[in-house]
Amino acid sequence: MEFDFAMRIKKLPPYLFAEIDRLKAEQTKKRVNVIDLGVGDPDTPTPSNIVEALKKAAEKKENHRYPSYMGMLKFREAAAKWYKDRFGVELDPVNEVITLIGSKEGIAHLPWAFINPGDISLVPDPAYPVYAVATKFAGGDVYKMPLKEKNGFLPDFASIPEDIAKKARILFLNYPNNPTTAEATENFYKEAIDFAKKYEILLVSDAPYTEIYYDPGKRPISLMQIKGAKDVAIEFHSLSKTYNMTGWRIGFAVGNKSAVQGLGKIKTNVDSGVFQAIQEAGIEALSGDQSGAEKNREIYRERREAFIEGLESIGLDYVKSNSTFYLWIKLPEGYSSIEFSRKILEEAGVVVTPGVGFGEYGEGYFRVSLTQSTALLKEAIDRLKNLRF
Ligand SMILES: *Cc1c(COP(=O)(O)O)cnc(C)c1O
16 A cells, blocks of 8 residues: 655655765766765764763663653753853753754754744745745745845845734744855844844744854854843754764754743653763763864864865855855856756766755855865865866
């Protein structure tokens, strides 16, 4: 028997990467090594102090039982302390912090708590696809906010029609941004808070890349640092990118008490929290030795410099940025992002992500992820040099 899918998944947009995946499989058959610069998943291991903490915690029998729904208080205290040390933000670990099974889980569940059918989420374009899909799953509608280079890849709130703003319940932001690599300014965050207050919108900041920066003198800011943020905002933070923990599934959200509560209510009815041993390892990640995170930044810095030098020698232009492990690169004249991605996969065995995969305003660009060794990144450049664009 073959079961008919529910409308909510039937209505999902066609999987844009299916064609790339098919071509990749074809090339893999022919070539020894396809260089995959497509996925944003750290290639280096989780720092050993964190792995050791998990091993110890896994032995404790009290960790083998159901965890608490909101997360271990000790983990939430560690998250609050991390926010205080890193951003100078005071958080009440009991009411203003919640543990998540990775930040994606929290982002995907949030609209279920705050979107009624017909309500609107304001979603950037290009963007991480979860914001729009989760809104639609909850029965809401999506209004796209274009991210344009001339605006520093920040949405222009003034261009959002009044009737849309009035129906909006959630506004998603993501800085440092995937895929454009842009950062938010303090002024922009102030504007976002004012806009959210005016229209009574829950402001959502997805911030997994605040610790992936290049100039230590210009570390990315948190929305929570801005005055009034807690009145209207929740911020998602992840251990995945900072500590190479994508497979562990742990993150957290902080901020507005009712936003945290609403998310907690959904989660109580859906999941049963994060394995406590992983939360104990998370405490070690957030409050233990930070040299692993620093090492990561050095690794990405070296890779990024090597790749940028290559791009410049080829004559490809990219967005200058101080954060994330991506490069947002402009297409050469005469190609769509899909055509270009297909060409370099077929002719050079290099996988990149076509910009349009993140939304229509991503057209004109492609994304490279620096989660491969410097040697492979250099080889990718050498292969691209041999192509005619
Ligand atoms: C990686 C990523 C996340 C999710 O990370 P988790 O592993 O679920 O914590 C969320 N948002 C963006 C923009 C990302 O790139």
